[in-house]
Structures are given as structure tokens and as C-alpha cells.
Amino acid sequence: MREFGYQRVFDVPGAVALLGAEPDAHFLGGGTNLVDLMKAGVERPALLIDVRELPLGRIEVTPDGGLHIGATVTNSDLAAHPEVRRRYPALAQAVLAGASGQLRNMATVGGNLLQRTRCGYYADLTKPCNKRVPGSGCPAIGGEHRNAAILGASGQCVAVHPSDMGVALAAFDAVVTYETADGPGELPFAEFYLPVGDSPHLETALPAGALITGITLPPAPVAAHSRYRKVRERASYAFAIGSVAAALDVRDGVVREVRLAFGAVASRPWRAREAERVLTGGPADAAAFAAAADAELAAAEALPHNGYKVTLMRNLVVAELTELTELAEEAAR
Structure with missing residues (x-):
């Protein structure tokens, strides 16, 4: 160093x-x-x-009923906050699914958004990596890629984004606030991460010199009925090989509103908008959930050793939405 x-x-x-x-x-x-x-x-x-001593360490309910989360809030404090657990339970679950307790005590919300991929080639200076050295190549495509992306990747990079928290934020239409020398600004979460394309080294749309100051979650009643499910290769803390953040409003067996986002399948948290479109207004049953997952995953482009993720994500969607449907039915009794 x-x-x-x-x-x-x-x-x-x-x-x-x-x-x-x-x-x-x-x-x-x-x-x-x-x-x-x-x-x-x-x-x-x-x-x-x-930046840990900046006055950005609070979680506050906004006037419209959403939440604003300061950038220096620790992951542990975020997961434990009663309003987060009540209004956005999938977010609390996602944070608790990430890392160990010791790491969550140190890690901040702003830093979580900017963490880099855990692709082994990125961290290995003896290997080329387009994300680290643009134009040097992506050895993962022909090498070790069992946990590589199946959605939104390119011939330049197949690394996945490691954040659990980000998956829930994607599902709930979060907005990232920041400060530059020219004043404050904000970015919808859907625009915060750039498509990997031909420039994988450019990861976010933050202006040069920007400091993330917080995250705003708009009010979303459906988010109170949400869950986060993560699959990893060991029971202790590990990065996901697939995850789903889901929220569901079911009435009389019909999907009134649904939110879905996937983790560990793309270079950024992946909002499953096609699956949402297919589900909304239709029946809340396993067949419909599977069909919606298939519609979203039709765009998947698997490499020789990561095709299992297509089946994994399909099963996760069905399991998570089925659980939420059963919980809604119990609450209605």
C-alpha cells in the first residue's frame, strides 16, 4: 500500500x-x-x-410518508430502525443478509452504493480487467464465471453488483441525493447505475466530485408487504448467487400491485419490470408467478457455467411471491 x-x-x-x-x-x-x-x-x-462525522447520520420520516436515510447511517442502524422495519421490511432483511454483524456496524449506506464488484479478476492485479484497466479484456468470459451476470452484461464485462441493500432500493424506487460544488442534486435509483456497455469502468451517473448525502424512499404502501430472499453458497455471510426483493398487494386472488428486483444477476441491481407488467392485474398463483419470471428471464444470456441462475431466479420468484400471497390471505381471514 x-x-x-x-x-x-x-x-x-x-x-x-x-x-x-x-x-x-x-x-x-x-x-x-x-x-x-x-x-x-x-x-x-x-x-x-x-466523512463519518458529517451530519448525515439520521433516518427521518418525510412529510409525504416516505423515509430519508442519511449517507453515514450504518447498515446495522438501518436494519434496526423501527420505521424501516415497518414500512420497508425487505430493505431491513436485505441489509441483514449482507456481510457480518461486525462489517454492518462499520459499513455506511453511502459506501454500500459505491462498493465495487467482488469479481476475482477485478481484485487480481496479475489479470486483465476492463473495469480496472479499460481495454485490457475480460478474462471471466472464458474463465471462472460461475457467479457472473446473466442480464444486461456485455462482451466487455460480466461482473455482478454485490449489494443486497441495493436490490431492495431498486424495488422501492429510491432516489439518491448528493452534493457537488455547484449545489445539491438527485438521481432516481433506476438511473444511478450505468449500463455496462463498452465502458464497464464507468459505474454510476454521479457527477464528478459528488458526495452522496442520502437516499430518499418515496411512500409505497405495498412495501409494507415485502420480503427479501438471498441464496448463497454458505450459511455464514457470503455474497449472493441470486436474490429477490419482492412486494405484493393481493386482493381477492388478484395482483393489485407488485414490485420485484433481482440481485447477483447483473452489473447493477435489476428491476424486473417485465415480470411486474405480466403479473399486475392477473391471478396470484404459482403458474402466474412462474410465467412472470420466465418473461423477465427471457432476455438472459448465460455463459457455459452460470446458466443455473436462470432456474434459480425463477424458483426464487415463485417461492417469494407465493409466501407473500399466503401471508396476505392469512391477514385477510
Whole structure:
């Protein structure tokens, strides 16, 4: 690890100004991803700007009934917050499904959004990687790709986004707020992550020099009836090989509203809008759930060793929506 500077900041304008004065600087939240990448030599910032003391550590109910989550809220505090658990239970479950308790105590909401892929080739400086060195190639396509993307990938990169939290945020139409030298701004979550295309090294639509200040969740009554389900290769903490965030409003056996998002299948949390379209207004049964999953996964392009994800995601959708339907029926009795 090369030498680097360290400076703690206490106000948002000061943090933004400091980054503007040192372009080769990085904001530091919990450091649960960045520090590992620095140790591996993948990230080599000249300066770390510690943002943990910024006044961005609160979770507040918005006037319209949504939630605003500050960027320095820890994952543990997010998952434990009573309004998160009541209004958006899938979000709390997704956060608890990620990492270990020790890591959740350190990791921040803003940092979670910006964590880098856990693709082994990205973290290995002896291998080429288009995400790390544009134009160098993607060895995962012809190499180890069991956990690679099946949706929205390209010939330049098949890495998946590792966030559990992001999957729930995608389902609930979150909005990312940020600050730049020119003032505040916001990005709908659907536009926050860029398609991988021919430039996998460009991951978000954040303007240069931007500091994430929080996430706003709009009011969504259906979100109170939501679940997050994650499949991983070991029972202790591990990154997903497939996950689903789902919310469902069923009345008289008919789907009135549904939200679906997939994790570990694309370079970004994947909102399953085609599946939502197929389900809305139709029957709430296993056959309909399977048909909706098939409609979404029709665009899947599997590599030789990750085709299992198509079946896995289909089964996850059916299981999760069936559970939510049964819970709705019990509540109606």
C-alpha cells in the first residue's frame, strides 16, 4: 500500500471542496470495501477524506410518508430502525443478509452504493480487467464465471453488483441525493447505475466530485408487504448467487400491485419490470408467478457455467411471491 493522506471533515461543503482540491482523493465511510482494495493495490488514493462525522447520520420520516436515510447511517442502524422495519421490511432483511454483524456496524449506506464488484479478476492485479484497466479484456468470459451476470452484461464485462441493500432500493424506487460544488442534486435509483456497455469502468451517473448525502424512499404502501430472499453458497455471510426483493398487494386472488428486483444477476441491481407488467392485474398463483419470471428471464444470456441462475431466479420468484400471497390471505381471514 502506498503512502496516503488522511483528513476528517465535519461539514458537507468542506468535504466537497476538499475533494475538488485533490482529484486523486477518495471519500472514506466505513472502509469495508475501499481499504481492502487499497491493500490489494487496486485503489491508490493520495488522500482519504473521512466523512463519518458529517451530519448525515439520521433516518427521518418525510412529510409525504416516505423515509430519508442519511449517507453515514450504518447498515446495522438501518436494519434496526423501527420505521424501516415497518414500512420497508425487505430493505431491513436485505441489509441483514449482507456481510457480518461486525462489517454492518462499520459499513455506511453511502459506501454500500459505491462498493465495487467482488469479481476475482477485478481484485487480481496479475489479470486483465476492463473495469480496472479499460481495454485490457475480460478474462471471466472464458474463465471462472460461475457467479457472473446473466442480464444486461456485455462482451466487455460480466461482473455482478454485490449489494443486497441495493436490490431492495431498486424495488422501492429510491432516489439518491448528493452534493457537488455547484449545489445539491438527485438521481432516481433506476438511473444511478450505468449500463455496462463498452465502458464497464464507468459505474454510476454521479457527477464528478459528488458526495452522496442520502437516499430518499418515496411512500409505497405495498412495501409494507415485502420480503427479501438471498441464496448463497454458505450459511455464514457470503455474497449472493441470486436474490429477490419482492412486494405484493393481493386482493381477492388478484395482483393489485407488485414490485420485484433481482440481485447477483447483473452489473447493477435489476428491476424486473417485465415480470411486474405480466403479473399486475392477473391471478396470484404459482403458474402466474412462474410465467412472470420466465418473461423477465427471457432476455438472459448465460455463459457455459452460470446458466443455473436462470432456474434459480425463477424458483426464487415463485417461492417469494407465493409466501407473500399466503401471508396476505392469512391477514385477510
